[in-house]
Amino acid sequence: MTDVGDVVAAVYADGWSRIVATLIRLTGGDWDLAEECAQDAFARALRRWPVSGVPERPLAWLTTTARNRAIDVIRRASVEAGKLREAGMVEPSMEPVPAPAYDAEIPDERLELIFTCCHPALSVEAQVVLTLRSLAGMSTAEIAAAFLVSEKTMGQRLFRAKQKIKNAGIPFRVPPAHLLPERLPTVLHVLYLLFNAGYGDPSRERVTAEAIRLARLLVALMPDEPEARGLLALVLLHDARHAARADTDGELVALDEQDRSLWDGARIAEGEAELERALRRRRAGPFQLQAAIAACHATATTAAGTDWPQIAGLYTELLRLVPTPVVALNRAVAIGMADGPEAALPILGELAADGRLDGYHLLPATRAEMLRRAGRDGEAREAYAAALELAPTEAERRFLRRRIDGLG
Numbered sequence: 001m002t003d004v005g006d007v008v009a010a011v012y013a014d015g016w017s018r019i020v021a022t023l024i025r026l027t028g029g030d031w032d033l034a035e036e037c038a039q040d041a042f043a044r045a046l047r048r049w050p051v052s053g054v055p056e057r058p059l060a061w062l063t064t065t066a067r068n069r070a071i072d073v074i075r076r077a078s079v080e081a082g083k084l085r086e087a088g089m090v091e092p093s094m095e096p097v098p099a100p101a102y103d104a105e106i107p108d109e110r111l112e113l114i115f116t117c118c119h120p121a122l123s124v125e126a127q128v129v130l131t132l133r134s135l136a137g138m139s140t141a142e143i144a145a146a147f148l149v150s151e152k153t154m155g156q157r158l159f160r161a162k163q164k165i166k167n168a169g170i171p172f173r174v175p176p177a178h179l180l181p182e183r184l185p186t187v188l189h190v191l192y193l194l195f196n197a198g199y200g201d202p203s204r205e206r207v208t209a210e211a212i213r214l215a216r217l218l219v220a221l222m223p224d225e226p227e228a229r230g231l232l233a234l235v236l237l238h239d240a241r242h243a244a245r246a247d248t249d250g251e252l253v254a255l256d257e258q259d260r261s262l263w264d265g266a267r268i269a270e271g272e273a274e275l276e277r278a279l280r281r282r283r284a285g286p287f288q289l290q291a292a293i294a295a296c297h298a299t300a301t302t303a304a305g306t307d308w309p310q311i312a313g314l315y316t317e318l319l320r321l322v323p324t325p326v327v328a329l330n331r332a333v334a335i336g337m338a339d340g341p342e343a344a345l346p347i348l349g350e351l352a353a354d355g356r357l358d359g360y361h362l363l364p365a366t367r368a369e370m371l372r373r374a375g376r377d378g379e380a381r382e383a384y385a386a387a388l389e390l391a392p393t394e395a396e397r398r399f400l401r402r403r404i405d406g407l408g
Contacts, residue, residue: 004049007058008042013213015059016042016137019066021109024116024172027070031134031162034070041066110135111221112173114214118187119170126161127190128197133158135217136210146197146207184222188231188287191215195235199242211235219274229278230288236271237294240264252399256303268298289318308338325356333366341370361390365400377407 016038023034041062055061117130132138132146144154164170175183191211198207215232222228244258253259275291293314300306315331328351336344348367357363368383381404388400 004046004054007049007054008045011058011062012042012137015062017110017113017135017217018059019063020134020137021113022063023066023070024113025109026067027074029166029172031165033073035134037066037069037073038062040069109172110217114187114218114221115174115183116165116170116172118183118190119165120183120186121168121170122161122164124190124193125157126164127186128193129154129157130161131190131194131214132207132210135214138206138210142206184225184227187218188227191218191231192235192287195238199238208239212239224281226278226281226283227285227287229274230285230291233271233275233278233291234287234294236267236274237291237298240267240271240298246395250395251402252395254399255297256306260301263298268295271295271298284317286318286322289314289321293318306337308334312338325351325354326360329357329363329366333369336370336373341373344370345374359390361387361392361396363387364390368403372403372407381407 019038019041020034023037024031027033044065045058045062049055113134114131117134118127122130129143129147132143133140138146140155140158141151143158144151147154174180191214194214195208195211198205198209198211212232212235215228215235218228219225219232241255241258241263243264244260244262245253247253271291272295275288275295278288278291293311296307296311296314312331312334315327315334319327319331328347332344332347332351335347345367348363348370351357351363352367364383365387368380368387371377371380371383384400384404384407388397388404391397391400
């Protein structure tokens with residue numbers, strides 16, 4: 001016998017965002033009403049399906065139930081507004097807009113939802129939390145736990161984000177074609193932030209899983225956008241190494257020391273395939289270049305077999321497109337691995353003098369690694385100690401202490 005709870009959970013994973021997107025359009029942009037009616041539909045399914053059986057088209061049933069509930073709420077509000085207007089207590093402009101007639105098709109308006117959540121008028125934080133709530137279907141409590149804040153604080157952030165959409169008149173639609181090139185990078189950036197927010201942290205694994213799922217969704221909705229495929233390839237290739245990033249004691253393991261037999265071969269193959277499809281479009285962008293770098297790492301059978309000269313070349317091209325100090329830092333690592341640590345140290349010195357990476361622990365940590373490889377242990381110890389003072393997590397601090405102890 002089919003477990004109804006499992007069926008509802010399976011439909012929720014992919015159907016929540018479809019239902020919410022449909023209802024946001026139906027209600028004229030009332031995000032709270034849309035989420036309330038979607039939740040009500042899933043609750044009714046859990047009560048009714050064990051008795052009546054799972055319908056042939058569960059998503060259609062849930063969408064219809066949620067829409068009927070929304071229409072009922074809007075109609076009730078309209079009647080109440082009419083009564084108040086007759087009593088002279090409300091202006092005609094306050095009457096809700098009547099709900100559109102129901103049609104038999106289930107529209108897929110998730111693309112509109114993605115671009116609305118990731119509108120550049122919103123702060124990056126608002127974009128991230130709205131995406132998790134509306135597209136991933138995570139509860140306020142789950143999002144709060146993932147970002148280490150109270151549920152009340154996260155609820156306030158969600159409220160402010162929705163109010164910003166309402167007050168700023170942000171439209172619920174995909175931007176016109178001529179604006180897509182400037183808006184799509186924001187969407188991709190938010191999804192990559194989601195992935196990194198959960199990557200390597202067991203308590204945030206759902207955030208990473210949702211980022212991958214949403215990247216797949218974006219590719220399905222925008223199959224001709226090579227950068228969307230580049231992002232999907234990148235997160236797949238990174239996630240393929242997830243099981244080897246920490247040992248059995250939970251300690252971080254450097255890339256060149258990881259047990260490559262733990263890497264997920266199927267996920268690497270999928271990432272490579274997505275990257276190849278993206279590159280065929282001959283419009284290489286930052287995410288495709290990062291995915292190509294990740295593919296160089298993922299396909300090397302040994303650490304010694306890594307094609308560091310190719311990686312250095314890819315980082316040089318990436319730095320041309322994205323001239324940030326973090327990309328420059330990664331390029332320095334690749335040059336150090338390709339041409340020797342002494343080749344990287346002057347670049348690292350320039351980055352330190354630049355000042356934009358002040359307080360970023362990976363700059364002194366990278367310098368320490370290059371000094372260690374060059375046999376300059378005394379200087380390496382000092383650089384590791386500087387990185388240790390800046391490291392943001394206990395796992396990274398333990399890793400740096402082990403590096404210091406390894407110097408003897």
